Amino acid sequence: MTTSSAPALWPDYATPDSLAAIEEVPLTARKLPTSTYAVLDRAAGLWPDQPAVTFLPRAEDWEEGHTRTFAELRTEVHRLVHLFRSHGIGRRESVGLLSPNTALLPTALLAAQTAAIAAPVNPHLPADHITRLLGLGRARILVAAGPELDPGTWRTALAVAAELKPIALYALRPTGATGTGPALENLGGTTVDYLDAAMATSPDERPRVEPNAHDLAALFHTGGTTGAPKLAAHTHGNEVVDAWSIAANSLLDERSVIFAGLPLFHVNALVVTLLAPLLRGQHVVWAGPLGYREPALYSHIWRIVERYRISAMSAVPTVYSVLAQVPVDADISSLRFAVVGASALPPTVRTAFTQHTGVEICEGYGLTEATCATARSFTGGHHRPGSVGQRMPYQQVKTALVDSKNNWLDLPPGTPGVLLIKGPTVFAGYVTGHGTDGLHLDSQETVRDGWLNTGDLARVDRDGFIHLIGRAKDLIIRGGHNIDPATIEDALLQHPHVTGASAVGRPDPHAGEVPIAYVTLSPDAPEALNRSGHLIEHARAHLQESAAVPKDVIVLDSLPVTAVGKPTKVPLRIRTVRQTVLDELAAAGLPSDPTDVDCRFDDARLTVTLPRPAAADAADRITAALGRYTFAWSFTEA
Structure with a gap:
């Protein structure tokens, strides 16, 4: 040759x-x-x-x-x-x-x-x-x-x-x-x-x-x-x-x-x-x-x-x-x-x-x-x-x-x-x-x-450069307003002790979703950062719109990745929805086991199933509580 x-x-x-x-x-x-x-x-x-x-x-x-x-x-x-x-x-x-x-x-x-x-x-x-x-x-x-x-x-x-x-x-x-x-x-x-x-x-x-x-x-x-x-x-x-x-x-x-x-x-x-x-x-x-x-x-x-x-x-x-x-x-x-x-x-x-x-x-x-x-x-x-x-x-x-x-x-x-x-x-x-x-x-x-x-x-842009804004399926939709999670993540990452950030939508009965964030911290981060208030205020100071300010910031040891090492929000969405369901059950005075709340994510559709309680009034209270949310849920029959 x-x-x-x-x-x-x-x-x-x-x-x-x-x-x-x-x-x-x-x-x-x-x-x-x-x-x-x-x-x-x-x-x-x-x-x-x-x-x-x-x-x-x-x-x-x-x-x-x-x-x-x-x-x-x-x-x-x-x-x-x-x-x-x-x-x-x-x-x-x-x-x-x-x-x-x-x-x-x-x-x-x-x-x-x-x-x-x-x-x-x-x-x-x-x-x-x-x-x-x-x-x-x-x-x-x-x-x-x-x-x-x-x-x-x-x-x-x-x-x-x-x-x-x-x-x-x-x-x-x-x-x-x-x-x-x-x-x-x-x-x-x-x-x-x-x-x-x-x-x-x-x-x-x-x-x-x-x-x-x-x-x-x-x-x-x-x-x-x-x-x-x-x-x-x-x-x-x-x-x-x-x-x-x-x-x-x-x-x-x-x-x-x-x-x-x-x-x-x-x-x-x-x-x-x-x-x-x-x-x-x-x-x-x-x-x-x-x-x-x-x-x-x-x-x-x-x-x-x-x-x-x-x-x-x-x-x-x-x-x-x-x-x-x-x-x-x-x-x-x-x-x-x-x-x-x-x-x-x-x-x-x-x-x-x-x-x-x-x-x-x-x-x-x-x-x-x-x-x-x-x-x-x-x-x-x-x-x-x-x-x-x-x-x-x-x-x-x-x-x-x-x-x-x-x-x-x-x-x-x-x-x-x-x-x-x-x-x-x-x-x-x-x-x-x-x-x-x-x-x-x-x-x-x-x-x-x-x-x-x-x-x-x-x-x-006109020269063929691609400027990513976010994942279409990752958008947080608060009261019909689209919030790009990347803006929240960028704001949190400007904190000197935040090493990773991932924002997702938490189900909300009034707004549909509100933003929350999960973060990882550097080993020398002060103990106070494990409480969300400080990081919420930090995000507020760096965000252009108040709707994007996270309602909660949760510290994790690591953020999830997929089988090929790409960051993924799926486990965080599942965790967030499961916790929302558990909070509603607790507010209704109903005992709950986290393992009973089954959350599954398939493309853009997240579904929740949980056991039907024996008492009819308990089932009615759960239906009334979860019926206020937009995610799909159902009872599993015994």
């Missing part, structure tokens, strides 16, 4: 002004690889002997990384593709992946996308949730962390395999493991073996049939910020175009080294720190299996940057909040910038990290249903405060008003509304089932005429 196509493939993309010139060239003229396998094949042809991935066994062993070249990575993928296909698996089925990051996991993921469909799932979800997701995705082979790497995940994998009865269950070993692993359990009808041992005798010829751009590549479960996670299907074309949008960054080239610490069941890890570097020929250094959750990593992080000459890293806001406090004890001059995603970056974290390290943070915005990234910000004075970045090439964005009849009405440019996205990264749909014809997909009304409803409230 040659690099003669490089000028068309890699445009100048250093500033917001680059976008118009990039889009003058049709996407088809970029000659992108047709699949994620083609991305790997191209990299192995262009840079066969250059390092592709280095895996650290753990933070303490940061000098003992295990490295494979692009050619070696391709050879491993070839062996695994043949192994998977030897079991008769095809493009209408999936390979379930349950593991923290380890050296063979990227190989398994790429091979699964080549031979069938990859289905990475958070291994720490409950076993029944994993079984539901992988059963829905028609997983016929499971690849999971073995007993040495993660004993808990291996037990989960065995439980899932007992239910799904896959063709094979393969165990992954820790990075750098030597010798023979411990004996594995026998599952009748299912092949059980170590993946490295099974692939050793598999042929390394290239696949006879390669996927195309329209084939499904992966199934990623959504963050579940407003209910149970869904299984979103990505095509090879979705992933390649999104990875190209990220790799087309003029600040980095083939000599750049990327640091990765997010789990590979997260689309950010796949697209930003695996596929995009493969497209550009960049070396990726992966943290140990715990990634950024390994406390010891922060003691060594700056020496890792110096040792491997890290150019960029990708993480979530909480990581940068911690790094802003870690003394810089090494030469980190190679670090050009840091990338942040998954949730909004507080301005205080951005400022603290940059002042501490001299490194700018590039914020991004995206969602699983749009593959990964839809917007990016810039360094070198091009950051636009208040925005999450400019839309990426070939992705269109606009805002709409979603009326009471669920009509989507276009709004003028710059007008706040629900953010819509259209383009080559919009997903193929949610998996709703499967049959002999393959997986059944349905966008479930999130896509109309190619436009994806993100559920985020935003405005888009």
